[in-house]
Amino acid sequence: MARLPVYLRILIEQAEDEVECISSEGLAELAGVNAAKVRKDLSYLGSYGTRGVGYEVAFLVYQIRRELGLTHDWPVVIVGAGNLGQALAGYGGFGERGFPVAGVVDIEQAKVGSVIGGVRVRHIDDLPAIVQSRRVSIGVVATPPSAAQDAADRLVRAGCTSILNFAPVVLAVPNGVSVRKVDLAVELQILSYYEQRRAPVGLHAVGSNDSGRGASA
Amino acid sequence: MARLPVYLRILIEQAEDEVECISSEGLAELAGVNAAKVRKDLSYLGSYGTRGVGYEVAFLVYQIRRELGLTHDWPVVIVGAGNLGQALAGYGGFGERGFPVAGVVDIEQAKVGSVIGGVRVRHIDDLPAIVQSRRVSIGVVATPPSAAQDAADRLVRAGCTSILNFAPVVLAVPNGVSVRKVDLAVELQILSYYEQRRAPVGLHAVGSNDSGRGASA
DNA sequence: CGCGCTTTGTGAACACGTGCACAATTGCCT
DNA sequence: AGGCAATTGTGCACGTGTTCACAAAGCGCG
Numbered sequence: 001m002a003r004l005p006v007y008l009r010i011l012i013e014q015a016e017d018e019v020e021c022i023s024s025e026g027l028a029e030l031a032g033v034n035a036a037k038v039r040k041d042l043s044y045l046g047s048y049g050t051r052g053v054g055y056e057v058a059f060l061v062y063q064i065r066r067e068l069g070l071t072h073d074w075p076v077v078i079v080g081a082g083n084l085g086q087a088l089a090g091y092g093g094f095g096e097r098g099f100p101v102a103g104v105v106d107i108e109q110a111k112v113g114s115v116i117g118g119v120r121v122r123h124i125d126d127l128p129a130i131v132q133s134r135r136v137s138i139g140v141v142a143t144p145p146s147a148a149q150d151a152a153d154r155l156v157r158a159g160c161t162s163i164l165n166f167a168p169v170v171l172a173v174p175n176g177v178s179v180r181k182v183d184l185a186v187e188l189q190i191l192s193y194y195e196q197r198r199a200p201v202g203l204h205a206v207g208s209n210d211s212g213r214g215a216s217a
Numbered sequence: 218m219a220r221l222p223v224y225l226r227i228l229i230e231q232a233e234d235e236v237e238c239i240s241s242e243g244l245a246e247l248a249g250v251n252a253a254k255v256r257k258d259l260s261y262l263g264s265y266g267t268r269g270v271g272y273e274v275a276f277l278v279y280q281i282r283r284e285l286g287l288t289h290d291w292p293v294v295i296v297g298a299g300n301l302g303q304a305l306a307g308y309g310g311f312g313e314r315g316f317p318v319a320g321v322v323d324i325e326q327a328k329v330g331s332v333i334g335g336v337r338v339r340h341i342d343d344l345p346a347i348v349q350s351r352r353v354s355i356g357v358v359a360t361p362p363s364a365a366q367d368a369a370d371r372l373v374r375a376g377c378t379s380i381l382n383f384a385p386v387v388l389a390v391p392n393g394v395s396v397r398k399v400d401l402a403v404e405l406q407i408l409s410y411y412e413q414r415r416a417p418v419g420l421h422a423v424g425s426n427d428s429g430r431g432a433s434a
Numbered sequence: 435c436g437c438g439c440t441t442t443g444t445g446a447a448c449a450c451g452t453g454c455a456c457a458a459t460t461g462c463c464t
Numbered sequence: 465a466g467g468c469a470a471t472t473g474t475g476c477a478c479g480t481g482t483t484c485a486c487a488a489a490g491c492g493c494g
Contacts, residue, residue, distance in 0.1 A: 004410075005403040009385055023471065032387040036453055036474095043473055051472040052460040068406050069413025076405065087304025088401070093385075097402040098409075137412050138405065161415060162408040164401075168226055168310070170249045178411045180404050184305070184381075185314040187397050188293065188355065189222040189285050191379040192315075194395045195354050196286025198378060240441065253444095253483060260443055268442040269490045 001041055006031050008064045015057050023054035075102035077136045077160070079151040080143035081111045081121045084166055088142055090117035102134040103127075107147065124154060131158040138162045145169045152179075218258055223248050225281045232274050240271035292319035294353045294377070296368040297360035298328045298338045301383055305359055307334035319351040320344075324364065341371060348375040355379045362386045369396075 010030045014022055024042070028035040042049065047063040049055040065071055076099050078085050088094070089104045104116055105124045112123045122130065130136065139155035141148050141163060148167035155163055162178045165171055168186070171179050227247045231239055241259070245252040259272065264280040266272040282288055293316050295302050305311070306321045321333055322341040329340045339347065347353065356372035358365050358380060365384035372380055379395045382388055385403070388396050 002403070002407055005400070005406040006387075008406070009402075024473095025471085030387065034453060036455095037451090039472065040452085040474080049472055050460065051458075052462090052470050054471065067410070069409045070406065074405070074409045074412065083304050083307045083309075087300050090300045091304075091401075092300075093402055094405070097405070099402070099405045138408050162412050164404055164408060170223075170227075170247065176415070178408055180408055182399060182401070182404060183222070184308075184399070185226075185310055185316065186219070186222040187381055187399060188291070188311070188314070188316045189225070189287065190219055191355050191381060191395055191397055192286045192291045193221075193284070195291065195379050198393070241443095242441085251483065253485095254481090256442065257444080257482085266442055267490065268488075269440045269492095271441070 001044065003031065003033065003037075003041055004045075004064050004068055007038070007041070008061065008068065008070075011057050011061045011064070015061060019057055021054045022057055022060075024049070027055070070098050073098050073100055074138055075100050075134050075136045076138045076140055076164075077102050077127065077130055077134075077155075078104045078140045078142055079106075079124065079127070079155065080141065080147070081106035081108075081114070081116065082142065082144070085140075085142035086116045088140060088166075089119055092117075099138070102136050103130040105130070124151075127154055128158040131155075131160060136160060138164065141165045141167055141171070143167055218261070220248065220250065220254075220258055221262075221281050221285055224255070224258070225278065225285065225287075228274050228278045228281070232278060236274055238271045239274055239277075241266070244272070287315050290315050290317055291355055292317050292351050292353045293355045293357055293381075294319050294344065294347055294351075294372075295321045295357045295359055296323075296341065296344070296372065297358065297364070298323035298325075298331070298333065299359065299361070302357075302359035303333050305357060305383075306336055309334075316355070319353050320347040322347070341368075344371055345375040348372075348377060353377060355381065358382045358384050358388070360384055 007027060010027060024038045025035040028038045031038065042055065042060070045063055045067055047060060076094065078089055078101060081104050085104060089101050094101060101117065101119050104119050104121045105127050106112060106121055107124045109123065111121050114121050137160055139160040139162070141151045143151045145167045148165065148169045149171060152163055152165070152171045152173060156173055156177055161176065163171065163173065165179055165181045168183045173179055224244060227244060241255045242252045245255045248255065259266065259277070262280055262284055264277060293311065295306055295318060298321050302321060306318050311318060318334065318336050321336050321338045322344050323329060323338055324341045326340065328338050331338050354377055356377040356379070358368045360368045362384045365382065365386045366388060369380055369382070369388045369390055373390055373394055378393065380388065380390065382396055382398045385400045390396055
């Protein structure tokens with residue numbers, strides 16, 4: 001269930017605000033989803049709330065962390081030290097959320113040696129060493145499209161079993177390797193689709209034609 | 218349909234390789250989906266292939282572009298000139314795919330004036346002017362979480378009707394405004410979920426337990 | 435000119451995720 | 465101690481998206 005991470009983030013925020021208990025309805029509103037869905041998701045966890053009261057925030061955080069495998073850090077290695085790779089390495093959000101950057105590698109010698117976000121860029125030939133020594137199982141592909149499949153192959157050979165792919169290509173990987181794709185242009189194209197439907201000829205925009213994630217004000 | 222952009226990218230690639238005609242099965246394999254799904258998606262476009270032959274690539278590209286509203290460029294404005302905002306602005310992929318960066322704004326005067334990817338960072342107070350003069354309808358939120366809602370509000374007030382949100386928060390927007398969220402940490406957490414399920418106690422990893430997007434090699 | 439091969443387009447079964455509604459359970463207040 | 469209000473957990477119906485399977489339709493070859 002792809003909603004658990006969202007719940008988790010909200011619950012952690014609530015915990016920081018010293019909220020000890022939250023109802024499914026409250027959590028649903030914060031997450032922008034249906035209350036019944038929240039309950040079903042949480043009950044699927046086997047997690048227990050207390051009827052008449054709600055869910056204990058700290059306990060839920062623990063349970064979701066456990067379910068998501070976030071009881072320990074997952075170091076990630078970034079392949080590709082171009083614009084995107086640099087941004088990802090420099091973006092502090094990964095480390096904070098339990099995904100420290102174990103290394104950044106690139107195929108170009110010219111990029112090797114520079115330091116990004118406290119991590120020195122190493123050559124892609126060092127990938128197996130990094131993956132094994134740091135026990136990395138998640139690789140991030142931040143290369144140009146033409147190099148993405150090679151990057152993925154190298155990650156798999158080095159022992160990574162999960163790949164987060166930012167390149168706009170469909171990666172072929174062996175069975176047992178998970179791939180998730182983030183294609184920024186696709187997101188924009190979906191938005192443009194709704195934009196275009198909104199006002200076909202520049203006429204009065206009408207209808208509640210949102211992307212399915214818009215919330216009323 | 219969120220798959221059209223994927224088809225489009227593949228078809229454009231095929232066109233560059235001088236492929237003139239493609240079958241639903243071929244396209245399906247390249248896109249990593251079911252052939253029947255491809256046919257249904259394309260027939261939903263009202264687009265016509267020729268039975269016994271396949272689809273004419275150039276015509277399909279045109280049709281999908283039309284459906285997605287990609288017959289003209291959609292300038293975007295980026296709010297937040299931090300790590301992510303800089304990367305997005307510097308990332309050439311946007312402009313190439315029809316989404317030129319019309320401007321980058323930040324609330325901090327210290328960031329104003331610097332040039333990123335050929336675009337000068339301007340103050341967020343200039344947002345309405347940029348949006349109106351460049352006819353921007355898509356805004357990108359690349360701020361820290363705490364500033365994201367304010368950024369979204371400003372975008373909406375300035376006249377944007379679509380928002381691509383990189384901040385890990387649920388944005389509240391008026392009806393008629395589309396929001397799409399890209400949360401990098403969530404993607405990693407989903408991967409960690411599968412990682413954790415893969416080898417509960419470090420035992421022999423088994424099964425075809427992929428994320429639903431893995432392709433066999 | 436007709437036959438067979440290939441591929442599209444689509445009707446129908448199926449699976450899945452969603453949302454409602456309600457019984458069960460808990461805590462609180464009297 | 466008992467009743468009431470609040471909230472969870474879940475059976476059920478519904479809508480959506482997916483997949484199969486097959487008829488319709490075009491192309492090439494004999």
